[in-house]
Amino acid sequence: MTTLDIIIIICAGLIVVASIVSAVKKVKNNDFGCDNCSGCKNAGSCASKKNN
Amino acid sequence: MYKIALLGNPNSGKTTLYNILTKSRAKVGNWPGVTVDYIEGNYSYNNDKYVVVDLPGIYSLSPYSAEEIVTRNFLFDDSVDIILNIVDASNFERNLYLTTQLLEVGKKVVVALNMQDVLQKQGLSLDTKVLEEQLGCSVVSISAGNNEGIKELINTIEKVAKSDDSAKTSTILKESEIYDHITNLTHEFKISDFTACKLLEGDTLAKKEFSEKFSEKDYEFVAKEIDILKSEHDKSPDIYIADLRFNFIVDLYDKAISKKIDYTKDSQSDKLDKIFTNKYLGLPIFALLMGFVFYLTFGPFGSYLLDTADNLVNVELVSYVEQLLTSLGSSDFVISLITVGIIPGVGMVITFLPQILILFFFLSIFEDTGYMARIAFMMDGFLHKVGLSGKAFVPLITGFGCSVPAIMSTRTLDSARDRKIAIIITPFMSCGAKLPVYIVFAAAFFPGHETLAVVSFYMLGVVVALLSALLLKNTMFKGEEAPFILELPPYRLPKAKNVGLALWDKASGFFVRAGKILLPISIVIWLLQNFDTSLHMTANIQESMLASVGAFIAPIFTPLGFGNWESSVALLTGLVAKEVVVSTLSILYATGDAGLIDTLSAHFSTLSAISYLTFVVLYMPCVAALAAMKKEFNSWKYALSAVAYQTTTAYVVALLVYQIGSLFIS
Numbered sequence: 001m002t003t004l005d006i007i008i009i010i011c012a013g014l015i016v017v018a019s020i021v022s023a024v025k026k027v028k029n030n031d032f033g034c035d036n037c038s039g040c041k042n043a044g045s046c047a048s049k050k051n052n
Numbered sequence: 053m054y055k056i057a058l059l060g061n062p063n064s065g066k067t068t069l070y071n072i073l074t075k076s077r078a079k080v081g082n083w084p085g086v087t088v089d090y091i092e093g094n095y096s097y098n099n100d101k102y103v104v105v106d107l108p109g110i111y112s113l114s115p116y117s118a119e120e121i122v123t124r125n126f127l128f129d130d131s132v133d134i135i136l137n138i139v140d141a142s143n144f145e146r147n148l149y150l151t152t153q154l155l156e157v158g159k160k161v162v163v164a165l166n167m168q169d170v171l172q173k174q175g176l177s178l179d180t181k182v183l184e185e186q187l188g189c190s191v192v193s194i195s196a197g198n199n200e201g202i203k204e205l206i207n208t209i210e211k212v213a214k215s216d217d218s219a220k221t222s223t224i225l226k227e228s229e230i231y232d233h234i235t236n237l238t239h240e241f242k243i244s245d246f247t248a249c250k251l252l253e254g255d256t257l258a259k260k261e262f263s264e265k266f267s268e269k270d271y272e273f274v275a276k277e278i279d280i281l282k283s284e285h286d287k288s289p290d291i292y293i294a295d296l297r298f299n300f301i302v303d304l305y306d307k308a309i310s311k312k313i314d315y316t317k318d319s320q321s322d323k324l325d326k327i328f329t330n331k332y333l334g335l336p337i338f339a340l341l342m343g344f345v346f347y348l349t350f351g352p353f354g355s356y357l358l359d360t361a362d363n364l365v366n367v368e369l370v371s372y373v374e375q376l377l378t379s380l381g382s383s384d385f386v387i388s389l390i391t392v393g394i395i396p397g398v399g400m401v402i403t404f405l406p407q408i409l410i411l412f413f414f415l416s417i418f419e420d421t422g423y424m425a426r427i428a429f430m431m432d433g434f435l436h437k438v439g440l441s442g443k444a445f446v447p448l449i450t451g452f453g454c455s456v457p458a459i460m461s462t463r464t465l466d467s468a469r470d471r472k473i474a475i476i477i478t479p480f481m482s483c484g485a486k487l488p489v490y491i492v493f494a495a496a497f498f499p500g501h502e503t504l505a506v507v508s509f510y511m512l513g514v515v516v517a518l519l520s521a522l523l524l525k526n527t528m529f530k531g532e533e534a535p536f537i538l539e540l541p542p543y544r545l546p547k548a549k550n551v552g553l554a555l556w557d558k559a560s561g562f563f564v565r566a567g568k569i570l571l572p573i574s575i576v577i578w579l580l581q582n583f584d585t586s587l588h589m590t591a592n593i594q595e596s597m598l599a600s601v602g603a604f605i606a607p608i609f610t611p612l613g614f615g616n617w618e619s620s621v622a623l624l625t626g627l628v629a630k631e632v633v634v635s636t637l638s639i640l641y642a643t644g645d646a647g648l649i650d651t652l653s654a655h656f657s658t659l660s661a662i663s664y665l666t667f668v669v670l671y672m673p674c675v676a677a678l679a680a681m682k683k684e685f686n687s688w689k690y691a692l693s694a695v696a697y698q699t700t701t702a703y704v705v706a707l708l709v710y711q712i713g714s715l716f717i718s
Binding site: 001002004005008009012015016018019020022 | 380381382383385386389390394568569571572575576
């Protein structure tokens, strides 16, 4: 395995861990909004948080 | 810090002004009901911070729907320093009705007289000095769409915010006979003029608040005042008060307008409406326009774009990256992770971006020109037949973009019954995330007829939504649908900025989702596909963890014609976001140079593909939409029941499609 391989594997691992942490946070805060919708930024509590 | 409540009639340009003031990019639409919850932003001026709150549009302070109640309650919040009332100058008389009520709230008011450009095109002008004198508040002419008059407005807001003068209230009621009755109530119960007036009008919200603080006997005092007023004026107090306000507005308009308008002449919008909303021509024109849009998006031109993007990402890019990594001495593990996992998983969905942008380009134009509101008008009669208010059109059409804001926009519906039905049926509308699934199956199974195939699946969602509304209306949610009042905005040329922003939001949102959702999921799917349950790497995919999970749920789908584990797993991962269905299938099915489109026919028959797509169109929405449903229902019981209904419907319809289809197709 080359150094590049190790970097790629670590990055892939971090991406997965970060997305799991982010998903758990969202569930905890009941915050599903713009991040998960198609980027419409329609008014709603999600947009309100984004603008803050 | 000063807090500004931005308020006005629906479609008066509030969000456009909000975006200019706060340099935000909240969605703007030329149809009422775009803002369904308040949005907060801020700006700084001369070292002071101003917080601007964009509230849902309302016609008066006598609320009917949930979002109107939100707005009224917010106005009485102590933290609000200034009410910035945006008035559509081209619809002055109707818009000023709300202004006359806002001037009774007891807060400082600044009126922004918007749409000066429209007024000027009509050869008219309004004298702001006269308006200021008569209304007793600052009035500034602006054209938010053209960014004109904003500097003066910001200056005026600063002046009013820093002024020591207390808020002036309107003299309309004070100078009328009704004020004696208002005073009787304010003295007796120590309530504000506004609350007393609302009680006399029979306002349900004011009555509810009154009954929470006072006894039933106290209300008899109020009822007595109402009876006296009725006998004095031979009409109910709410009508009498409305007459007072409108008489004031008509008088004020006559004084402030440069010349009278001849309402007997048709405006440009009236002329266009004679064609676009014509009883006989309206729907065929709509069908033709939509047909054109779908043909351009999914027909030969769209297919060419898809093929080019597919070839670029799934063949050229995969082969280039494979060669590069091999030359750098990377292991097979990493090469496979990137070329079999990440690129097909993320890339397959990215290739649909050009088609999605074309579709939403046209939908943005429909919205910005005001044509979308006409479609709502034409659909009203039809929606009433299935037991929905015409207002339900707003969430249904928003559902074509994304179910989350669509479910939120059900707040614009006036009755709880209509809202619940709309929340349950909205996810049946095909959101943008389902589009990649339709496109890939249409290209694989209906070459040359992609447009018809995609339109059919869109229509399937619409038909099932309407039939569900009919079913729910006659079973769980019996009752009368609320009446529908829709303001048809004037036709406007689409603004390049609005359309551009809508497309930018769509494209950037697409890439954000690709990075935040598709990328990690592609990695996880690849890992689950290449490791067995003992966490050993396996070359035999049938021994993988993914196959074990898939094999467990696949038998459920066997009667539907697609009981293989790969397609079942894709449905499961699709709950995170619907485009993940395509990512998953792409990782599991794509082999070598052959992309997903080429390999799908080896795993599905045409009939089982139709059955599979039917299930995808109708089954429960993604987790974000589920969370939105829970939020709007304010009940897990209702949200989970809705999800159970949607998934059962999907199963039954797909089962019927496959089983009945099998009788005709061997």
